[in-house]
Amino acid sequence: MSKPYILVVDDEPDIRQLVSEILADEGYQVDVAQDAAEARRLYARKPPDLALLDIWMPDTDGITLLKEWKREEADDFPVIMMSGHGTVETAVEATRLGAYDFLEKPLSMAKLLLTVERALEASRLQQENIGLKRRLDTWVEPVGRSAVMEQLRQQVRRLAQHDAHAVFSGEPGSGKETFARYLHAHSARHDQPFVDVAVAALTPEHCLAAFFGKEESGEIQAGLLEQAQGGVLFLDEVADLEADTQLRLFGALESGAFQRVGGSAAVPLDVRVIAATRKSLEQEVQAGRFRKDLYYLLNVVSLDIPPLHQHPEDVTELLNFYTDYFVTREKLAFRRFPVAVQNLLRNHPWRGNVRELKNLVQRLLILGNGEEVGLDEVKAALGSGAGPAASPGYALELFNLPLKDARDQFEKAYLEYHLDKHGGSIARLSQAIGIERTHLYRKLHSLDIKFREKG
The missing domain is CATH 3.40.50.300 (P-loop containing nucleotide triphosphate hydrolases)
Known part of the structure; x- marks a missing residue:
């Protein structure tokens, strides 16, 4: 197994040399960059497992570079900021943007090595947890x-x-x-x-x-x-x-x-x-x-x-399964699908098959109101496919939530609807809703929306 790859970005030659030699002695693979332009070239060639990033550099400051890297969700890695002229506000801004830690110069090599070790271990555990969650969900x-x-x-x-x-x-x-x-x-x-x-x-x-x-x-x-x-x-x-x-x-x-x-x-x-x-x-x-x-x-x-329309007798069991799934996994409020609604859905053509049914259940649980799913709200949801129009009372339900929770619930329903509408294609979704692709990846991950890239 190859050793972790660390990128050291600093405009001071002595610091670059000292830090890179100490890290190499510890068995790490190391590259150095004297400015943001060189760091970008090295990043494009191979994203690091960890970066040590100076804040003040002659071309682009480290905070700007940190923002760029953190937008690249697919290559997320810990970043440790360094500065000899930092302030509390700068350190807070760096950590808010996703930096793992902030080290003041002159650097303590013992503290640096310990911080690097802890950052890499935290990153490894995070990836293992993500992998485990995906295996449990799949x-x-x-x-x-x-x-x-x-x-x-x-x-x-x-x-x-x-x-x-x-x-x-x-x-x-x-x-x-x-x-x-x-x-x-x-x-x-x-x-x-x-x-x-x-x-x-x-x-x-x-x-x-x-x-x-x-x-x-x-x-x-x-x-x-x-x-x-x-x-x-x-x-x-x-x-x-x-x-x-x-x-x-x-x-x-x-x-x-x-x-x-x-x-x-x-x-x-x-x-x-x-x-x-x-x-x-x-x-x-x-x-x-x-x-x-x-x-x-x-x-x-x-x-x-x-396709689902060839075995419509399974619709009721699928409705129950996905209701339990979202109640258990996402802590959504339980809602019951009465017989009249089940009968309507058994006769629906289900052009999107089981995936369409799953998304419908999730929208109705998120945006609906009341213990029973109403026939009219299902007809509205199937007629428009828009989700929010499905239930006149959905806004009141969202109004009772904290702003962040209400916004997250709506965004999740909105993105899942459009992701399904565009066949799971991230590229088409990005174009349709006007969100930059790298930002869209981060949004989908933050809302725990499962997807596989389809172009």
């Missing part, structure tokens, strides 16, 4: 007692006893990933990683490195295949996989080994692939957009996940 048994769902669960449990690759096809939101996780949980690989990949979110220029990892200047960066080693690699919308990656993925799965980008050593591979698609892979092969050899390698077993 697997649930597919809900439904219909004959269709019972048969499908039985098929998946039988498939789980074997180690063959598989292709799950079905409409968006129908539950392909849920069934993939159900398979994984019942397989011999259940205690190994389940790595889910939103294929459409990977740009062609980064796709190979994302899958196969890379080696650069003696440093190894593990890719998705290594992260899934021993477990399952779930490829969502596999038909969107770019051509070069299709070729190399076939070679890796066929031979049981691969090379990292920039590397020469063979890396052994033991992974099961479950691919999901809304498109017909046979038609994609015929059109020349998907490799025939990769299709046959993956399509050992294929399962069709039916």
